[in-house]
Amino acid sequence: MFGIVVDGEMIMNDAGKMADKCWMEIPKHFPNAVLHEYVIMPNHVHGIIELVNDTNVGAENFLPLQQHNQFQKIIPHSIGSIVRGYKIGVTKWIRQNTDVYNVWQRNFHEHIIRNEQSYQTISKYINDNPAKWAEDKFYQK
Numbered sequence: 743m744f745g746i747v748v749d750g751e752m753i754m755n756d757a758g759k760m761a762d763k764c765w766m767e768i769p770k771h772f773p774n775a776v777l778h779e780y781v782i783m784p785n786h787v788h789g790i791i792e793l794v795n796d797t798n799v800g801a802e803n804f805l806p807l808q809q810h811n812q813f814q815k816i817i818p819h820s821i822g823s824i825v826r827g828y829k830i831g832v833t834k835w836i837r838q839n840t841d842v843y844n845v846w847q848r849n850f851h852e853h854i855i856r857n858e859q860s861y862q863t864i865s866k867y868i869n870d871n872p873a874k875w876a877e878d879k880f881y882q883k
Contacts, residue, residue, distance in 0.1 A: 743842060744782050750873035757836050758782050764831040765789065771827055774819050779868045786847075786880050788868045790855065791824060825850050 744758035754762060761782050768775050768791070780789030833845045855861045875881055 743785050743836070743845065744787075745784055747784060747872050747875040750875070752782060752784070752872045754782055757832075757840060757842075760835045760839075761787060761832045764828055764835075767831075768824060768828060772819055772824050775824055779865045781868050781871050783871060783875070783878070783880065785882060788871055790861075790864060790868065791821060793819070793821065821852055 744761050745752055745754040747753070752758070765777070765780055765782070765787065768777060774793050774795055776792040776794055778790035778792060780787065829846050836842050836845050853864070855864060871878065
């Protein structure tokens with residue numbers, strides 16, 4: 743959907759370039775968001791978003807797969823609202839420009855980074871993701 747991995751490097755197609763553009767525009771829509779490492783993969787995205795000057799940190803917007811309440815309260819400027827806005831922007835473009843309708847899984851994985859070691863480990867995972875694509879749980883040929 744967003745491109746292919748060739749020799750450990752992500753090669754984005756037009757949808758991938760739009761996903762990248764939307765990611766880079768997150769701070770324009772959410773001034774409390776600071777972007778760190780990220781990677782657009784063929785069928786998903788990994789990224790670190792730091793919230794500044796805001797107390798809405800935590801997993802209050804995480805929707806388990808078993809939960810079917812589509813009207814879960816989204817707290818403004820939280821990770822949940824940022825991810826929701828990002829997914830909406832990318833989905834809108836993909837639906838208007840391709841024949842793909844279902845773009846994202848229903849929820850997202852959220853992890854609070856509590857120290858420098860954790861940050862370094864997660865950053866390395868994100869940066870190494872294209873090189874390890876064939877081992878990824880989301881890998882599809």
